[in-house]
Amino acid sequence: MNNVSFDFGNMLAKNIGEHGVTDAEIAEAARALPGVHERMCAGREKMAWRLLPYDQDEIVKKIKETGKYINENFENFVVLGIGGSALGSKALFAGCCHLKYNELPRETRGGARFYIEDNVYPDKINALFDIIDVSKTAFHVITKSGNTVETMSQFMIVLSMLKERLGDGFKKNVFLTTDKEKGILRKIADENGWETFIVPDGVGGRFSVLSPVGLLSAAVLNIDIDALLSGARAMNDACVRPDLYENPAYMYALLYTVLMKKGVNISVLMPYSEALAPVSEWYCQLWAESLGKQVNLKGETVHSGQTPVRALGVTDQHSQIQLYNEGPFDKTVTFMGVEKFHTTVTIPKPPIPMPDLAYLEGKTLNTLIASEMRGTRHAVTSHGKPNNTITVESVNANTLGKLLFFFEMATAAAGEFLGINTFDQPGVEAGKIATFALMGRPGYEETAKELSKTADTEEKYTFNV
Amino acid sequence: MNNVSFDFGNMLAKNIGEHGVTDAEIAEAARALPGVHERMCAGREKMAWRLLPYDQDEIVKKIKETGKYINENFENFVVLGIGGSALGSKALFAGCCHLKYNELPRETRGGARFYIEDNVYPDKINALFDIIDVSKTAFHVITKSGNTVETMSQFMIVLSMLKERLGDGFKKNVFLTTDKEKGILRKIADENGWETFIVPDGVGGRFSVLSPVGLLSAAVLNIDIDALLSGARAMNDACVRPDLYENPAYMYALLYTVLMKKGVNISVLMPYSEALAPVSEWYCQLWAESLGKQVNLKGETVHSGQTPVRALGVTDQHSQIQLYNEGPFDKTVTFMGVEKFHTTVTIPKPPIPMPDLAYLEGKTLNTLIASEMRGTRHAVTSHGKPNNTITVESVNANTLGKLLFFFEMATAAAGEFLGINTFDQPGVEAGKIATFALMGRPGYEETAKELSKTADTEEKYTFNV
Secondary structure (H helix, E strand, O other): OOOEEEEOHHHEHHHHOOOOEOHHHHHHHHOOHHHHHHHHHHOOOOOHHHHOOOOOHHHHHHHHHHHHHHHHHOOEEEEEOOOHHHHHHHHHHHHHOOOOHHHOOHHHHOOOEEEEEOOOOHHHHHHHHHHOOHHHEEEEEEOOOOOOHHHHHHHHHHHHHHHHHHHHHHHHHEEEEEOOOOOHHHHHHHHHOOOEEEOOOOOOHHHOOOOHHHHHHHHHOOOOHHHHHHHHHHHHHHHOOOOHHHOHHHHHHHHHHHHHHOOOOEEEEEEOOHHHHHHHHHHHHHHHHHHOOOEOOOOOEOOOOOEEEEOOOOHHHHOOHHHHHHOOOOEEEEEEEEOOOOOOOEOOOOOOOOHHHHHHOOOEHHHHHHHHHHHHHHHHHHOOOOEEEEEEOOOOHHHHHHHHHHHHHHHHHHHHHHOOOOOOOHHHHHHHHHHHHHOOOOOOHHHHHHHHHOOOOOHHHEEEO | OOOEEEEOHHHEHHHHOOOOEOHHHHHHHHOOHHHHHHHHHHOOOOOHHHOOOOOOHHHHHHHHHHHHHHHHHOOEEEEEOOOHHHHHHHHHHHHHOOOOHHHOOHHHHOOOEEEEEOOOOHHHHHHHHHHOOHHHEEEEEEOOOOOOHHHHHHHHHHHHHHHHHHHHHHHHHEEEEEOOOOOHHHHHHHHHOOOEEEOOOOOOHHHOOOOHHHHHHHHHOOOOHHHHHHHHHHHHHHHOOOOHHHOHHHHHHHHHHHHHHOOOOEEEEEEOOHHHHHHHHHHHHHHHHHHOOOEOOOOOEOOOOOEEEEOOOOHHHHOOHHHHHHOOOOEEEEEEEEOOOOOOOEOOOOOOOOHHHHHHOOOEHHHHHHHHHHHHHHHHHHOOOOEEEEEEOOOOHHHHHHHHHHHHHHHHHHHHHHOOOOOOOHHHHHHHHHHHHHOOOOOOHHHHHHHHHOOOOOHHHEEEO
């Protein structure tokens, strides 16, 4: 069943003019494709995220049971995780659930209220505690290393609150997902008799949505996990083909890396769907962390990467399109459209005369949003800006599985075209180390001393108002 | 009372190395400053948004009364507006209200539940109708021209629903803000006896937050409007000074436009505060639409503009910082920090042994988030990336007034440095015209014919999965 399409016609110079990709550039870049394909095939076992749609039958069964148990026993479900431990769940939640889910009555919802706490902003966390009863809340704590200071701090806070409210029974509100052998959270789980879900080796945070990291959320939200994974499998079938013109991930990766080399350093993802808005957030991590690298695999300094930008149609037409149309030739825009929405809104004849708007009467918002996407794409194209379009028949578990897996495969392929390590993130270490030092973690005393020598701000460079 | 600071030390080559701005570059750019200053002074009357903090006593009185009336008579308040008609309200809502406001009980909230509908996604609008009783809902319809197809469609839908529920009394749920003389909504208001609030001439959407466009939301949310406007006045005082080193808006504008000329085409705004997150969204419109221009005032083709990116600390450390640190030298990052949060969360000693995390016990999330910002800034700086820091003592109406007005003045000054028209948006017309044509609006038949000739997608460029 074909229900997701990727149209790249407007990326091409022959359709949009000089700022597009020429046939010669495609041919030149395609010379690297056999090598890319070989490495993608050979790397499949190491990229364990590619196996997730195939090898989780037992785990999925367990996850579904756990999801059911949580919905039967708790009023709220809270994900404690950050980055890749949160963004996949956000995408699934918006994509498959009512857009005011938590404000619906329980009987309409059918499951626990759902929250993701992916920050340590004190007022936000306290705001959550103001509206939930922690004793009736299940917490899903996610960190592969157990080293994530934000998540572990939240965990410490929640544990104390649970103990205070529930006494000895406090452990039953906690569900853990971590490494199978290593790390601080593994140790805590073992010492306290918590069963855990596992983040398999070779599944980095930003590639973990189809592991228990995202799937437990899916189960609690009554999302069709089988459809999600079968969507991913269908996309995998298309993205392992050797031929550029048969493999959407290779085509995406090739066109984007060609444009990156030509100075196009911004990639905008602009879904015309609030249900897909968090997919852009998820994509922003995937694309930024995977491709933003100081050195390539040969050890040469390259400072590679393209800055992903999330926009939302039609809303951001009234915010960003002026820049996209008239500004520099420094970006591509991916329009994401939906063919069938779950509901229809018809614009009626109003109860007062509005002759200037009569042309809208009887039309639907469904037609309006589709026309706006088409009109905006037409404008972006006529301004000579490269763009492409992903269309999903309807936003559901199956099409989300395809979409997410498509972007994962495209990102992995882009990393191969660029010759970088797609799966590490050495550049976040410096900030983590400084944070540990400032928080007084043992072993970081030297950095702390260094930091204390650096003035944080200097008066001569500071305005105070 | 100084409670907002702007620190630009890390924008300078002498502090961060070759990718910063040199003293020579500042001196060179500052030669344009007298002209910039002259035009900023001369343009004050035309830029009517600069008068908003000063000339609204009567209007503010009326707005406060209306806000009180709405809270006494309605359960919900819904803004129907898009772009500049929505983003200011979003910033005020997050900045001054409880972060789970709508989920609090009415007595804790103190006012109507608050929603902003700035899209025409049918499932989202239906989701809202699922949770509100329209007969108990006040709608604030905002469009200066009355030509905004999204807002007017929503208005038509809501009017019909109200009429069906309330019969002849349906008009009392509707509050309008539009032009004082012209446009479709003006005509409708006059014909139907609606009083309206006015968007004054010279106040474009993206500069309208301190007009009734944003202030009615503020009143309904019980935000201290006087403090908001007095904050804006205090910032204005700082931003009208002629000297670069005394005027934060001029310094911001100069440094950014110097970097833009050197190829820095991305500006990241990264608040370490969920309460300030929508300020980045608001800034994204302001900066993008104001500076993204095809031609300058001399009529030369320039394709100016810098792409604004919103990020959120600490969350996006786990998503974007890898790219910011190791990727291309193509961006600046503005860190926005908060000194005092409204609440405190202490990390307790947990009820189970966690020796590896003992260093966190007794520390607060307040310290953690501040340390993370400092650590991340340290890392970004050591990677040689230009950055600056805005610190607010605490997020409230007064500091928000300062912040918003600062960015407005900085944007206006940047437009003067670039020699472009900061206040128009000709590049959004093409998309609007195409949308009107596709929706069958009379007068757009020619465009419709043209569009029907353009195939929307071509099979040979499309993958179907």
